[in-house]
Amino acid sequence: MNLILEIASGLCLLLGSFLCLSGGIGILRFPDFYTRMHAVGVTDTLGAGMILIGLMLQNPQGIVLLKLMMILLFTLLINPAASHALAKAALRNNLHPVLDESTNEGRNKPSKP
């Protein structure tokens, strides 16, 4: 039983790390704000969730578990909300997604960094 838990937690951690890393690369490499947001979404929910679940499997008892659940809940609640608000605010301030590099070059002017 213990071994299974150990392996499961290890797998979760690894998967989470991989997702985080890919998201991290994504945030650097993606061309515009909205695609970057996608990358962040991946790391923030799935990556974080995986790592947290991995941790939960490490020490499945008592208050520690409770706290981890709380953190998970918070990340799952907070991040989508924040991203939503962020996207909305960005759109309102005339930051348009890059749809096609060749035609839309002029429109992606950053709204004053």
Next chain:
Amino acid sequence: MLTAATIAILVVMLLAIIRCIAGPSLYDRILAFNMFGTKTVLLISVLGFLMGRPEFLDIALVYALINFISVIGVLRFSDSAEFNHQRPEAASIKKDKR
């Protein structure tokens, strides 16, 4: 395994910082900031396990909350800053829509 996760998170944090510094628009920065905050939460919780004292998850919890609050704060204040000081033309467009 925990060490691997720590290293991965640290790398991601670094990437987020780069985006935050380079990010062409304000919102890129906020995004990176948000991501950075989440990663810090993860880092702290993993570190707690790494050091064998998992009761320090309290800190991670606080980070999560504080992170949320500061992102909201940045959003709210950047909104009003944009509208009222920096970009009068944007404000007028807004009014027209109403």
Next chain:
Amino acid sequence: MVLGLYNYWIVVLLMMIGFYIVIAHGNLIKKLVGLTIFQTSVFIFYISMGNVDSGSAPILAEGVSRYSNPLPHVLILTAIVVGIATTALGLALAVRIKEAYGSIEEDEIQIQDQLTEDNSKC
């Protein structure tokens, strides 16, 4: 032997950066940010002073025999509070200055002051 002190040197570097921002920059808010960095680096300095190799956080627990030094932690808790108090007051002052002078750049304020001084002389 040098490696044993690397931590302090990083702190010193941070301290210098913060201090430089305080002195060299003209923007009032920026100055306060610099001040925060300056203070934070001092905090890190204290905390690294209290660290012990293979020590654990100073909360008594079973199975842990070596703890870091709690005293610097206490001092820094106090100092952080003092720091935020100073920052808040400084920001309040900056806001008032903006209202009174219409600017938060050091040079512009000094020019304006010079003008008032001259006016009152004549």
Next chain:
Amino acid sequence: MIAIAIVRTKDLLAVVMLTGIYGLLSASFFVVLDAVDVAFTEASVGAGISGLLMLAAITMTGRTEAPKRHKPLLALLVVLITGGMLIYGTLDMPYFGSFDAPVHQHVAPRYINDSMQEVGVPNIVTSVLASYRAFDTLGEVAVIFTAGIGVLSLLALPQRRKPYLVDESGKEQMYKQHIVLRVISKALIPIILLFALYVQFHGDFGPGGGFQAGVIFAAAIILYAMLFGLDNAKRVFSLSLFQLLAAIGLLLYASVGVVSLFNGGNFLDYNVLADDPIAGQHLGILLIELGVGCTVASVMIIIFFNFAGRREAQQNGEER
């Protein structure tokens, strides 16, 4: 760490965000260095509250920094001298982390070894903070209180007239856009408040205590104020109530000391508060942590409300 600190560009908003990151980073640094309590505080203060205050200030003062006109050679010189002095000073220091350093040999061992018998609180930081060096903490509360009064004396507006009717509709519009956030926060705020209480009373056993709890509490209310509007927030939590609370917190702390005076001990000597010294210590620490939490939370809220109130007044003035 260093990289961030160096690249502080002209846009103040970005600078503030970088400061937030810096705060988070140094907090994680503190965790690595075993200073959990400090990390706790630094996270909530460095990354949270001070960033918010700076933001509030920036919206009032404008975002961009003017380019520099003079060459800061002199400043560079001063900084270099200071840094050189410090490096020079570090050369004779005991190595980082070595156990034999005088720091760990003289005063600290007693805290670590005896505080359980003398104070009876597992968190050594709390026992030192609230008992051995309680007077420092009293000073700290007084500093916060001073800052509160200072900000109040600088930014307080004369008595508010009737709320501006014209703006209400505009504001409503603005808040409607945040409907998702508002729903989420409505769910979160009670949890945050509960968590603050947990931190407040759990400070004896884990990281936390009055100060951190106060900041978290304040953060929850600030969140409310940001999303539901300052006027609404003021309707729920009136400003004068917080002024009262701030004063009461400081008084509570000091009067614990005075009571111990009357019970025949020295100032802030908790041993005399109850029949049993340990029980007395517990009572004393509980009370003063409560005082700290009270003052810190209310002063933070006072400061924030004053900043935000000032800002709204300015905007209303501009729109007319």
Next chain:
Amino acid sequence: MLAHLPILQVIVPLMAAPLCWFLDRSKLVWLFALLVCGFSCLTSIALLQQVMSSGTIIYQLGGWDAPWGIEYRIDELNALLLLIISTIGTIVLFAAQTSLQKELPKERHTLFYSLYLLSLTGMFGIVATGDVFNVFVFLEISSLSGYALIALGKDRRALWAAYQYLIMGTIGATFILIGIGLLYQMTGTLNMDDLANRLAEVNQTRTVFAAFAFLIVGVCLKLALFPLHLWLPNAYAYAPSIVTAFLAATATKVAVYLLIRFTYTVFGIELSFSILPLQNLFIVLGLVGIFAASTAAIYKTNVKHIFAYSSIAQVGYMIIGYAINTSTGLMATLLHLFNHALMKSALFLALGAVMYRIGSVQLSQFQGLGRQMPLTMAAIVIGGLSLIGVPLTVGFISKWYLLLATIEAGMWPVAVLVLLGSLLAVLYIWRIVETAYFKPPLPGREPVKEAPWTFLAPIWILVLANIYFGIDTRLSVQVAQAASQSLFGINP
């Protein structure tokens, strides 16, 4: 209750500050604050008596022994400082109610008194404590309230001055924090007495030198010693008059106290003066300070500016006395601390009275005031004479001892320069006297009435004290002597 005097000294104003919020009416708050100040004044007198009769008082806060807990350690030096601060605080506060009516909107009065009391608390705390970190905490209390008090000034330049003061003050405080950290690193203790003992072992290390440098620079920033004085003139000039009178008389004194405490008690005379070239450095800085500041004072047109620069010059005298490093020199410094507090508070209060009546302290506005406000102007003249160091005033006594000390130490050139510096003071005082007495009143201005009695009473108490301690020197000299001798370890 007598055993608890040291803590009562600090804690009473501290608790009174929040209590101010519960009293609504401005006048009531004033009375309350005055009462509190009067009480702390009595406490400090009692403390001084206790110390003089039975030696150093040690009070352990929280009942913990010294290096673990914080202790208060009151010797002659602290007691003297406590007395100065509380007395000046009380007398100045007496005039506050009247002066504030003109200079501050009504709703800020309560806040003002709270801040005033907190500032007082901070200074008491710095002076009374025997723990270096506690010094830092209370230093911040006093300086934060100081910034806020200065920013209350009517002129918008007050804000800017307060901001500059905040930046400089915080840098100073952070430097002190670094210094404390380095000391702690080398010794593992924060208690001053314990530090002094344990530093003896490690005092040849570079870390201790660095700590020393940081502490000294930090304190000097607060002290407004010559090259670091830039924040002071504006801060004094644009603050509300009461604040100026209070801060000018006390804030720099506290910083001088810290300097003395750190160099003599914590680091020990040997390290401070024989290993490091501190003596010459300070004497030169002091002299340059006297001349530069006095010259600047001559060319200023705002009378508050004049006296602010003169304060910097006076700090120069104190530093010289301190740097001579003899018992007499230190005694001269302490005497000058006491005397300068008396004269500066009298002068700034008198300026406050002028401000109250004519709403400005530009020199040009002073024309003809000699006839219209005879009592106030007479006070300014006597205070000015005291600044110059004319016999029969307190200024003379301290200058006399300073000269004695320099001559004793064989530093003739310094003595001559000190005398020359006093001559510069004649010049700027004369400018005020000339304008006030020998120029006709400004045409087109309503004749000005004499200041109200709430101003005159404290001013003249201070002025009479000026003269009294100039003639009957037994009390002040005795205390100063005892303090300086105990610092040098000589038993009288």
